[in-house]
Amino acid sequence: MEIKIYKDKQEVAAQFSAYFAELVKDKSAFHVALSGGSTPKIVFDVLASNYGDKMDWSKIHFYWGDERCVPPTDEQSNYKMTVEHLFSKIDAPEGNIHRVLGEAEPVREAMRYANLLEINLDRVKGVPQFDLVILGMGDDGHTASIFPHEIELWDATDYCVVATHPDSGQKRVSINGKVINTAKEVTFLVTGASKAEKVKVILEKTEGFETYPASLVNPASGKLVWFMDKDAAVTLD
Template sequence: MELKIYRDKQEVAEQFSAYFVEKANTGKPFHVALSGGSTPKIVFDVLAANFSDKMDWSKVHFYWGDERCVPPTDDESNYKMTVEHLFSKIDVPEANIHRIRGEEEPNTEAICYANLLEINLNEVEGTPQFDLVILGMGDDGHTASIFPHQINLWNAEDHCVVATHPESGQQRVSINGKVINAAKEVAFLVTGASKAKKVKAVVEKTEGSKEYPATLVDPKSGNLVWFLDEDAAADLD
């Protein structure tokens, strides 16, 4: 595990963008699972502003680690946010954008998206392998859309699962833990003081931390990087 701690959310976004470009700009196809949230939004802005013409976007294939079960025109859609902050500003082929169809029946879409991953990605021991999975972490320790109250979904048989937000009851389609841990590289983007307690629990594996899905992120490749701002890292020893 590698910890990278920066001054604020903007610096996290700038440093992560440089890291992403270094990983993705190899001239070979690059398959990445995106995250939603406020920090990725800034990352997408930085990528669009600073790297739109410095990347061969035709080689990058975009997927999502999770998506809310809403239409692509809904303000809650991770896909819509990415279109507004990144895709609309770079030259990426439509065929390279592989969205989770949040408007479809959730269980059907989970099966369809799992099939898509199996077709498009190389497999390692029967599990589709991303080049990079980008993750956030909620104040409750959830990651992708695997929440503490449904932590059993982490090791689900199916590569994609249907999860339910514990407060809103909103359904989401998410990749499972096996897919996350099969990735060549996994990067957490976590910012803000509200995340500090869970960052400490997950990184230092304190007592009770196994209740948090983020603690289960342990890629077989050994390549796990945390991009944190000082607020999120404040409680670390």
């Protein structure tokens, strides 16, 4: 595991974008699971402005690690946010964008998306393998849409699961822990002081750390990188 700490959100976005560009450079095809949230939004802006005409977007296939069960026009849609901040500014083929149909019936959509991953991705011991999974972490220690109160979904048999937000009750479709930990590479993008407490518990494995889904991220490849700003890392020893 590698921990990279930068001065602020903007610097995290710039450094991650450079890292991403390097990662895809020599690949003939690259399959990435995107994350929603405020930090990816800045990352997408940086990717579009700094690498929009420098990368061969035709070889990158985009998926989502999780999606809210809302239409693609809804303000809460991770897909909509990615369109606004990245896809509308770059030349990515429509056929390379594999969105979760948030407007569909959740259980059926989770099955369809899992099936799509099995068809499109190489598999390791039957599990679909992404080249890169980008994750965020919530203030409650959740990642993708696996929340502490439903931590058992991490080991679900199905590669995509239907999760429920603990406060709003909103349904979400999420990849499970097996898919995350089978990826060739996993990166966390974590910024802001509100994350600092859980960052410390998870990274220093202090009491109760295993109750947080983000602590279960441990790719078999050994390639796990945390990109953080100073605020998120402030409590680390």
